[in-house]
Amino acid sequence: EPAIYLVATPIGNLGDITLRAIETLAGADILACEDTRVTRILLERYGISRRMFAYHEHNEQAAAQKLIDAVNEGKSVALCSDAGTPLISDPGYRLVSTAREAGVKVVPLPGPSALLAALSASGLPSDAFFFAGFLPNKASQRKTRLDQLAHIPGTLIFYESPRRLPQSLAAMAEVLGESRRAVVARELTKTFEEFRSAPLGELAAHYAEAESIRGEIVVCIEPPLQEEIAGEADIDRMLRDLAGQMS
Numbered sequence: 001e002p003a004i005y006l007v008a009t010p011i012g013n014l015g016d017i018t019l020r021a022i023e024t025l026a027g028a029d030i031l032a033c034e035d036t037r038v039t040r041i042l043l044e045r046y047g048i049s050r051r052m053f054a055y056h057e058h059n060e061q062a063a064a065q066k067l068i069d070a071v072n073e074g075k076s077v078a079l080c081s082d083a084g085t086p087l088i089s090d091p092g093y094r095l096v097s098t099a100r101e102a103g104v105k106v107v108p109l110p111g112p113s114a115l116l117a118a119l120s121a122s123g124l125p126s127d128a129f130f131f132a133g134f135l136p137n138k139a140s141q142r143k144t145r146l147d148q149l150a151h152i153p154g155t156l157i158f159y160e161s162p163r164r165l166p167q168s169l170a171a172m173a174e175v176l177g178e179s180r181r182a183v184v185a186r187e188l189t190k191t192f193e194e195f196r197s198a199p200l201g202e203l204a205a206h207y208a209e210a211e212s213i214r215g216e217i218v219v220c221i222e223p224p225l226q227e228e229i230a231g232e233a234d235i236d237r238m239l240r241d242l243a244g245q246m247s
């Protein structure tokens with residue numbers, strides 16, 4: 001059926017793919033992927049040989065319109081990224097938002113995503129969480145973002161690169177507090193999968209001294225203590241208390 005199919009693909013272990021994803025990748029009229037070389041490895045594993053079309057951040061706008069035109073001409077389009085779920089810190093947002101505005105059908109094919117794999121096995125509260133993606137590179141912007149996230153009443157989830165991990169953990173410990181528990185999930189679904197759980201201060205110290213940090217990383221941080229969650233009512237009360245002290 002003509003539509004844009006968002007196909008989740010493995011985040012490391014090539015076995016993590018649904019039957020529906022394989023059928024869709026094999027059967028779609030157009031296969032759009034972030035990096036054709038990466039997706040080719042997956043297709044080869046499942047005996048699929050297809051011509052692919054590159055869809056990445058540098059050609060998103062023009063490519064999105066072409067793909068939408070193709071669906072309007074009766075074709076089916078499968079979109080996948082290098083790993084995990086498209087649009088999750090990956091290209092695709094422009095395509096999906098434009099498609100929705102144009103009334104073009106969009107069909108998700110759920111599957112792996114590093115954030116849910118990390119959260120589900122982290123041991124941290126999973127009833128409410130906030131996915132914050134990658135922190136900004138610049139120290140001042142990183143601190144501002146962490147300040148904004150500090151009082152969210154749920155587990156925080158970040159994507160990180162091994163190179164930046166030590167400085168990010170140090171900033172998290174400084175802004176969110178050394179004692180807030182966190183989990184560094186590394187190399188999910190791969191041979192050297194590892195979960196390291198400790199207060200932020202300890203994690204920052206550990207990775208500051210680690211010789212070499214490799215692989216792909218998700219950081220999950222427990223929610224703030226109840227008394228640290230400032231709601232509007234708390235702020236009103238604080239202001240009234242302050243006013244009371246001054247009179």
Ligand code: SAM
Nearest residue numbers: 011084085088089113114159160187188216217
């Ligand atoms: N679309 C992907 C998803 O659904 O998870 C995320 C793509 S984003 C460009 C890549 C980042 O995801 C990595 O830098 C890392 O933070 C995280 N990631 C992806 N695969 C991972 C894995 N196997 N283990 C840990 N983190 C992973």
